[in-house]
Amino acid sequence: MHEVGIASSIIESIEAEARRRPDAQFTAVGVRIGELSNVDRDALAFAFEALTLKTPLEHLRLEIEWCPRRQKCLACGEEFVVKDWELTCPKCGEARSTCIGGTELDIAYLELEEPCEKS
Amino acid sequence: MREVVEKKVLSENDRLAAELRQRYREQNILCVNFISSPGSGKTALLEKTLGSFAPGTPVAVLTGDLQTDNDARRLMRYGFPVRQIVTGGTCHLDARMVERHLNELGFRGPGLLLVENVGNLVCPSSYDLGEAAKIVLLSVTEGEDKPLKYPGIFHRASLMILTKTDLLPHVEFDPKLALENARKIHPEIDYLALSSKTGEGFDQWLAWLAALQQKTRQEAPATIS
Numbered sequence: 527m528h529e530v531g532i533a534s535s536i537i538e539s540i541e542a543e544a545r546r547r548p549d550a551q552f553t554a555v556g557v558r559i560g561e562l563s564n565v566d567r568d569a570l571a572f573a574f575e576a577l578t579l580k581t582p583l584e585h586l587r588l589e590i591e592w593c594p595r596r597q598k599c600l601a602c603g604e605e606f607v608v609k610d611w612e613l614t615c616p617k618c619g620e621a622r623s624t625c626i627g628g629t630e631l632d633i634a635y636l637e638l639e640e641p642c643e644k645s
Numbered sequence: 646m647r648e649v650v651e652k653k654v655l656s657e658n659d660r661l662a663a664e665l666r667q668r669y670r671e672q673n674i675l676c677v678n679f680i681s682s683p684g685s686g687k688t689a690l691l692e693k694t695l696g697s698f699a700p701g702t703p704v705a706v707l708t709g710d711l712q713t714d715n716d717a718r719r720l721m722r723y724g725f726p727v728r729q730i731v732t733g734g735t736c737h738l739d740a741r742m743v744e745r746h747l748n749e750l751g752f753r754g755p756g757l758l759l760v761e762n763v764g765n766l767v768c769p770s771s772y773d774l775g776e777a778a779k780i781v782l783l784s785v786t787e788g789e790d791k792p793l794k795y796p797g798i799f800h801r802a803s804l805m806i807l808t809k810t811d812l813l814p815h816v817e818f819d820p821k822l823a824l825e826n827a828r829k830i831h832p833e834i835d836y837l838a839l840s841s842k843t844g845e846g847f848d849q850w851l852a853w854l855a856a857l858q859q860k861t862r863q864e865a866p867a868t869i870s
Contacts, residue, residue: 528768530738535654543650555656556647564767564797609828611793622832625800631654631771637647 532565533573538585539573547640554587554637561595566634582598587637595628651774658772661740663745672754675861677854678738678774680798681762681782682791686808687714689841690782690850691700691713697851698735703756707746709738710765716761726750737768740775757858770798777861778803783827785809785818792827799830806852807838810845 540555559565567590574588581607595608601620608628653659680686682774692707696702704726708716710869717729723817728750730742743760760776762769770779781802783791786809792799799805805827807825809821824836839846 528771531768532654532771535657538657539650539652539654562797562800564770566797569870613829613832629797629800633650633652633654635647635649635651639646 529566529569530573533570533577535590536574537577537583540586540592540636541586543555543577544582547638549641551639552586553585553635553639554589555633556589556591556635556637557630558591558593558630558634560593560628562625562628563631565631580588592635593630596626597623598626599623655771655773660772661744662775663724663742665744667756669758669775669777669848670864673862674754674756674758675854675858676753676760676774677764677857678759678769679761679766679778679782680762680769680779680781680802681784681808682766682787682812685764685782685784685787687761687764687782688719690808690839692723692808692843693759693841693847694759694854695720695725695759697847698723698725699757700724704759705750705752705756706759706761707743707750708736708761709742711736711763726752732763736763736765737772738762738774739772743774747764755862757854763837766798767794769803773809778857780804780806781853782806782808783823785820787818790820792823792830795800796830797825799834800836802831804835804837807836808841809842810838811840811843813835819844 540552543598544552559567571588578584578586596605597608598605599615599620600622602618604615604617606616615623615624655815673741681687686862697726705726706720707728708720709732711734712730714729717727720727728746730738730746738854760774781798783805827834837849839850
């Protein structure tokens with residue numbers, strides 16, 4: 527279980543961003559977690575909540591986008607989602623394909639409110 | 646307002662791993678990262694591997710565990726530089742730990758750096774250590790479906806080694822099924838089967854390692870004299 531470490535890395539990124547923009551109010555962070563990333567969604571959400579409790583980031587929402595494994599067929603170029611470990615192209619039956627999704631462990635976006643510039 | 650960030654969660658580890666990879670390339674070091682469940686035979690494989698090298702062969706070992714330096718003591722008997730990384734509870738090695746211990750070890754290439762990760766099939770697969778290859782071990786006393794249960798590591802590993810083959814007559818383990826499962830996740834994964842106890846399959850393993858070393862050497866920049 528390394529979700530606490532993953533959550534810490536996400537929080538460190540946000541803290542770095544918060545130092546850069548001290549006036550901004552951060553409301554949410556969006557992360558992408560791939561099926562092959564070995565990160566458990568529930569454990570990550572739990573770790574994130576526990577680590578931000580009673581900190582300035584306590585009310586920050588963690589928005590997780592779950593990414594299934596996706597392959598691209600080496601013959602016809604079809605892109606498909608893998609179900610039941612079936613890597614054969616559903617369109618042309620080609621066995622060879624390359625992995626194009628499912629390993630994500632990314633911070634995609636931050637949602638924040640910044641006070642309006644004073645004129 | 647929403648602001649696009651688009652960065653890897655582990656970007657700091659990735660940055661350090663890229664530095665290590667650059668160092669390995671410059672110093673002509675082949676680094677391989679051994680990953681398996683606890684008790685699959687990583688240390689035994691390393692012992693037998695070190696035992697097969699002639700004295701003075703440029704090889705070093707970093708071995709990770711939550712606690713104790715037992716593995717380092719086992720491995721030191723072969724006369725090569727070994728350093729234990731005690732993670733103190735962390736379930737994987739990261740690039741910073743490897744960098745620090747490599748500096749303390751004072752190992753410089755050209756040569757071979759064997760990194761034994763913490764026994765765990767989950768977390769170590771997320772942390773790039775700058776290695777040329779991840780090697781996943783599966784012993785015949787485990788289940789053939791482990792590749793399906795832990796797809797992340799089998800997807801990232803270049804080689805799967807089936808260990809403890811001397812026990813095959815005593816257990817209900819189907820190597821063919823285990824390999825089929827691994828190739829469902831990663832069709833191109835290399836495969837070897839061996840016993841660190843009897844030495845069966847070791848020639849193929851050492852040949853695999855030598856071939857990777859040869860390939861790495863060809864990709865390394867010309868030495869500046």
